[in-house]
Amino acid sequence: METIKIALLGFGTVGSGVYEIIRSHQERLRTLLGKNVEIVGVLINDKTKERHIDKDILVTTDIEQIFEIPDVEVVIEAIVGVEPGFTYLSKAIDKGYHIITANKELFAHKGQQLKQKAADRGVRISYEASVAGGIPIIGTLRQLLQVNSVVQIEAILNGTSNFILSEIRGEEISFEHALQSAQQNGFAEADPSNDIDGHDAFYKIVILFELLFGRQPKWELIRRKGIRNIRLNHIRLAESFGFRIKHVASLSYENGSVEINVEPNVVPEDHPLYSVEGVDNAVVLTGDLIGELKLQGPGAGKLPTGSAIIEDLVNIFNAEKQHRLVKDIDLKAGTANEFQTWFVIGNAVDPFDGLTLFENSINDQGKFVTARLIEATEGQVKQLLNKNSDLVIYPFAGKPSQPIKKAFVSA
Known part of the structure; x- marks a missing residue:
């Protein structure tokens, strides 16, 4: 029987997972591919580190x-x-090799060049594991794009950030203690900035944009904020309304324009991302024909990510479909003149006349902290922040349902 020979670059969490799956699933791979699959070379960085490789x-x-x-x-x-x-x-x-990558930073920066180079050389390149670990978002989007136009994506794309926010809320601990818990459990690196400052999710939404529209967005027009400044009382205030704070990467397409944001959002109980907890990732897709579709699962880890890579290996021997290049499209930097809903924390000097939808307060270590749900333009929000620099303002995902749950809490 013929053999597919593979070179593996890197033997960390993901690389070792790929190695284990290929070793343990030979019979299934032979059934799927009609060939043996063999890793013949492994590139490592540190010769002194012990590894269990044949x-x-x-x-x-x-x-x-x-x-x-x-x-x-x-x-x-x-x-x-x-x-x-x-x-x-x-x-x-x-050299004519087919390529599979799990490297989201590389693919966000250089994916277009690599795809063009692969097309010129007549080889295939796959990158399912670069976006949402074990969730097959790339394959799902490719399938949808045959018939649907994707008009919106809302996603939790970083399991570390989601775990930290879940820990703050569930254990009622500080951001710093939740981060320590993430590091102790192996979900966060010693330097966690790539996750908690939103870079990881940013790279992933860039990859999805390029898949949808066949080009790179202007990175400077994408609003990126991480979770580093989220505090327990922010989360408790959101809960008093029946909301949760989630780190959301969003992409919306309307009338030839796309808006992309990567930032903490306040989400209501009926939002599909509300119940996504721990290290899970989730992607909510809206197609013009299919409507809303939610995919949820582990976003990291050696076996979920390794699984996505092996699926790419199986699929890579089928012709890769070419997707449309949308020429007449703009990336807009926010919707400054459009009304939307915001979650505002803090006691403003100036009243929110005509803006406030709901208001609530909690007792936080002897001090009452107020939060409001307001309807305002981005321009009005910037004016509020200019006048009241102590305010903390989060975008609200979706529309608030009636009535808003008000479970008053006290410390």
Whole structure:
């Protein structure tokens, strides 16, 4: 029986997961592909680290030794950062290898170049694991795009941030203690800035935009905020209305314009992201024909992410469908003159006459803290912040339902 030979770049959490799945699922892979699947080379960074890899597999820190292995068909890249991954994959494409990557930062920066290079060389490139771990969002979008136009995406794309917000709310602890819990459980790195400052989710929504519209957005027009400044009393105030704070990556397409935001949102109980807890990711898609579709599952971890990579391996030997390039599209930086709903925390000097929908207060360590749900334009919100710099304002996802739950709480 013929053998598909694979070179694996990186042997961290994702790379080791891919290795384990290929070893344990040989019979299933033979059934699906009609061939054996064999990892013949592994690129590592640190020779001194102990790894459990079969002795007949080349393990090396030298990429050129990987490229010298005969008859390799696929390179799976599972390392971190734009470089050296981009250089390695560019060389691999030049050698005629098919490419699978889980590197969201690399693909957000260089995905278009790699896809064009792969098309020029007649090889395939797949990247399902780069966006939402085990959730098959790339494949789902490709399927939808055959008939539907996707008009909106609302998603929780970073499991670390979602875990931290769930911990703050569930355990009633500070952001700092929730972050420590995430690190102790292996969900957050020693330097967690990529997750908690919103970069990880930002890269992922950029990848989805490019899949939908065939081009890169203007990064400077995307509003990005992380969760670093969220406090327990923000979450308790939201709960007093029946809401939760979630870190949401959103993309909405209307009348030839797209708006993208990556930031904390206040979501009501009937919103599909309200119940997404812990390290789960979730993506809510709205198509013009299918309506709303929700996908939820583990967004990280060696086996969920490894599973997405193996699905790419199975699919990569089928012709990759080409998707539309939308030429007449603009990326807009917010909707300054359109009314929308906002969740405002703090005691403003000036009244919110004509803006306030609902108001509530909680006792936070002897001080009453007020929150309001207001209907205002982005311009009005900026004016409020200019006059009252102590206010904290979150966008509201969806429309508030009637009546708003008011479960008054006290510390």
